[in-house]
Structures are given as structure tokens and as C-alpha cells.
Amino acid sequence: MSEENKEEIKNEAVENPTEEVTEELTEEALEDIVEEEISELDQARADAEEWENKFLRANAEMQNIQRRSNEERLNLVKYRSQDLAKKVLPSLDNLERALAVEGLTDDVKRGLEMVQESLLNALKEEGVTEIATDGPFDPQLHQAVQTVPVDEEHEADHIVQVFQKGYQLHERLLRPAMVVVAQ
Amino acid sequence: MSEENKEEIKNEAVENPTEEVTEELTEEALEDIVEEEISELDQARADAEEWENKFLRANAEMQNIQRRSNEERLNLVKYRSQDLAKKVLPSLDNLERALAVEGLTDDVKRGLEMVQESLLNALKEEGVTEIATDGPFDPQLHQAVQTVPVDEEHEADHIVQVFQKGYQLHERLLRPAMVVVAQ
Numbered sequence: 001m002s003e004e005n006k007e008e009i010k011n012e013a014v015e016n017p018t019e020e021v022t023e024e025l026t027e028e029a030l031e032d033i034v035e036e037e038i039s040e041l042d043q044a045r046a047d048a049e050e051w052e053n054k055f056l057r058a059n060a061e062m063q064n065i066q067r068r069s070n071e072e073r074l075n076l077v078k079y080r081s082q083d084l085a086k087k088v089l090p091s092l093d094n095l096e097r098a099l100a101v102e103g104l105t106d107d108v109k110r111g112l113e114m115v116q117e118s119l120l121n122a123l124k125e126e127g128v129t130e131i132a133t134d135g136p137f138d139p140q141l142h143q144a145v146q147t148v149p150v151d152e153e154h155e156a157d158h159i160v161q162v163f164q165k166g167y168q169l170h171e172r173l174l175r176p177a178m179v180v181v182a183q
Numbered sequence: 184m185s186e187e188n189k190e191e192i193k194n195e196a197v198e199n200p201t202e203e204v205t206e207e208l209t210e211e212a213l214e215d216i217v218e219e220e221i222s223e224l225d226q227a228r229a230d231a232e233e234w235e236n237k238f239l240r241a242n243a244e245m246q247n248i249q250r251r252s253n254e255e256r257l258n259l260v261k262y263r264s265q266d267l268a269k270k271v272l273p274s275l276d277n278l279e280r281a282l283a284v285e286g287l288t289d290d291v292k293r294g295l296e297m298v299q300e301s302l303l304n305a306l307k308e309e310g311v312t313e314i315a316t317d318g319p320f321d322p323q324l325h326q327a328v329q330t331v332p333v334d335e336e337h338e339a340d341h342i343v344q345v346f347q348k349g350y351q352l353h354e355r356l357l358r359p360a361m362v363v364v365a366q
Contacts, residue, residue: 026210027209027210027213030210030213030214030217031213033217034213034216034217034220037217037220037221037224038220040224041220041223041224041227044224044227044228044230044231045227045230045231047227047228047231048227048228048230048231048233048234050231051231051234051235051237051238052230052234054234054238055234055237055238055241058238058241058242058245059241061245062241062244062245062248065245065248065249065252066248069248069252069255069256072252072256073252073255073256073259076256076259076260076263077259080259080263080264080266080267081263081264081266081267083263083264083309084263084264084267084268084271084305084306084309085267087304087305087308087309088267088271088302088305090301090305091274091298091301091302091305094294094297094298094301095298097294098291098294098295098297098298101290101291101294103288104291105286107284108281108284108287108291111277111280111281111284111295112281112294112295114277114281115274115277115278115281115298118273118274118277119271119274119302121270122267122270122271122273122274123267125270126266126267126270
């Protein structure tokens with residue numbers, strides 16, 4: 001556009017050679033052009049500032065997206081085994097029940113223990129751990145399915161018996177331990 | 184800046200009142216100002232264009248990041264069970280070996296089959312399937328650990344016996360089936 005403006009100035013000078021005579025008129029025309037240029041300059045500068053702000057916002061948003069995406073990926077990786085681990089837990093329960101059957105031969109018992117061990121190792125390697133039940137009752141980790149009166153052997157709010165083991169993946173609960181609590 | 188320029192023009196007019204006398208000098212000064220304004224306008228427009236381009240590039244990059252991040256997330260979710268599934272497979276092998284032991288009582292056998300079934304179901308729900316071994320040998324899915332001569336019962340390149348089952352997660356191989364092939 002500025003080239004066009006220069007062109008306009010030249011053209012006006014060529015097309016209106018009479019203006020050359022009246023110095024004041026030319027001056028006024030030039031002043032008009034200066035005013036116009038200043039207004040166009042203001043506009044161009046406002047445009048530049050607007051695009052710069054848009055760029056800065058887009059850049060900030062991009063960094064946010066990348067940060068969120070990284071957090072999400074780390075979380076997905078950390079808890080990736082959650083679904084399969086949850087579904088494998090009933091197999092562990094079945095193994096424990098099978099091992100509790102009376103009169104197993106040594107071969108069968110060793111076989112069952114081998115399966116149990118390999119399954120527990122697989123889960124452990126993926127971050128699954130058994131929930132401790134040797135301390136006081138914790139409603140975040142234990143589910144009380146029955147209560148018994150406090151006696152000499154069992155303090156109040158302590159676990160008396162475990163019906164079904166509980167498990168967690170890292171610090172996330174997979175399922176609570178089903179317990180009997182002294183009250 | 185444009186306000187400053189206007190100010191400069193006014194100041195020059197006030198500080199140099201003698202210029203008012205010589206019309207040609209004022210005209211030249213105005214022409215200089217026009218030239219200067221045009222050059223500043225060019226600069227401002229170039230700046231605006233540069234920031235616009237930077238914004239457009241940042242915007243395009245942002246969309247790329249989002250697309251890649253979505254693809255990555257879908258992939259992470261689809262194959263999330265890969266590691267645990269791989270580690271659970273030896274338990275299935277142990278169960279099969281335990282079930283092959285002679286003289287199991289019905290109770291023990293039922294117990295073992297229950298564990299096996301629940302484990303296979305857990306894996307199946309997560310997208311794990313057993314690799315078929317009833318067709319021709321496929322080096323993408325089967326590993327030949329032994330070969331036997333072709334006979335009336337077994338065609339060339341067909342699987343005669345399975346030493347260890349293979350598994351895949353969706354279309355991704357977890358481990359190949361270990362097989363004996365007729366050749």
C-alpha cells in the first residue's frame with residue numbers, strides 16, 4: 001500500500017501540475033497525506049500488536065496442552081495395569097480356596113503354589129501390593145463385613161480376621177480387604 | 184509513536200516559526216515526514232504480517248500436538264494391559280501343567296479349571312486371544328522348535344504339535360506359539 005501511496009503522490013503531481021503553482025494547496029494535500037499515513041500507521045501497529053498477542057496466547061496454550069498431555073500420559077502409564085489387575089484378583093481368590101482344600105498331594109500343592117507365586121509376582125512387578133491387615137481398621141483400605149466384641153486378644157477397631165484380601169495399585173485402591181473388626 | 188510524530192510536527196511548527204515564511208521548506212519537511220511515515224508504515228505492516236504468520240504457525244503446531252497426543256492416548260489405552268498380560272502367561276502355563284498331572288481328584292481339577300477359566304476370561308476381556316495353531320505354519324505367529332517329516336496325516340508346513348500356546352493382544356503379538364512343524 002505504501003508503494004501505492006507514493007505512486008498516488010506522484011500521479012497527483014503529474015495529473016495536477018497546476019497545484020505546483022499554489023504552494024499552500026500542495027502543503028495542505030501533503031498534510032492530509034501525513035494525517036492519513038499516521039492513521040494507517042496506527043492501524044498497522046494495532047494489527048501488529050493484536051497478532052503478537054494472539055501468537056503469545058497460542059504459544060501459552062500450546063505449552064499448557066503439552067504439559068497436560070504429559071501429565072495424562074504419565075498417569076495412563078502408571079495405572080495401565082489397573083483393569084487387568086482387578087480382573088486377575090478372583091483367580092488369586094480361587095487359588096487360595098483351592099490351596100485350602102484338605103488332602104492335596106504334594107505335587108498338586110506345589111503346582112498351585114507355583115501358579116499363585118507367578119501370579120503374585122506378575123502383579124507385584126506392575127505395582128500391585130496386598131493391603132496390610134495387621135494394624136487398626138482403616139475405612140480407606142478395609143471393608144468391615146462383620147464385627148465381634150472386643151476381648152483380651154483384640155483391641156477396639158482392630159482387625160480380627162480377613163475374609164478376602166485387598167489390593168492396591170501404587171497408592172490407588174483396587175479393592176478393599178474384607179475384614180472382621182473388634183468393637 | 185504516531186502521536187509522538189504528530190507532536191513533533193506541532194513542535195517543529197512552534198519552535199521554528201520562521202519556516203512558515205518559506206513555503207517550499209515546509210513542503211520539503213512535510214515530504215520528508217511523509218517518506219518517514221511510509222517507511223514506518225511499511226515496517227509496522229511487515230511486523231503485523233510476521234506476527235500473523237507466527238500465530239498461524241503456532242496454531243497449526245498446536246493442532247498437530249493435540250492430534251498426536253490423542254493418537255498416543257488411544258494407543259496407550261489400547262495396549263495398556265500388554266505388560267501385565269505378558270507376565271500372567273507363565274501362570275497359565277503352570278496351570279496347564281498342573282492340570283496334566285495324573286490322578287487329580289475331581290475337587291482339585293475343578294478348582295484348577297476355575298482358576299484357569301477366570302484368568303483366561305480376564306485376559307480375553309482386555310483383548311488377549313490365543314494364537315490359532317490349527318492352520319499352516321506362520322512365522323509371524325509361530326515359532327518352530329522342532330520339525331518332523333511330512334507323512335499321510337501331516338501336510339508340509341502344517342503344525343503337528345503345540346509345545347506352548349501363543350497369545351496376542353489385539354493384533355500385537357505377546358508371544359509366539361512354540362510348535363512342531365511337518366517338513
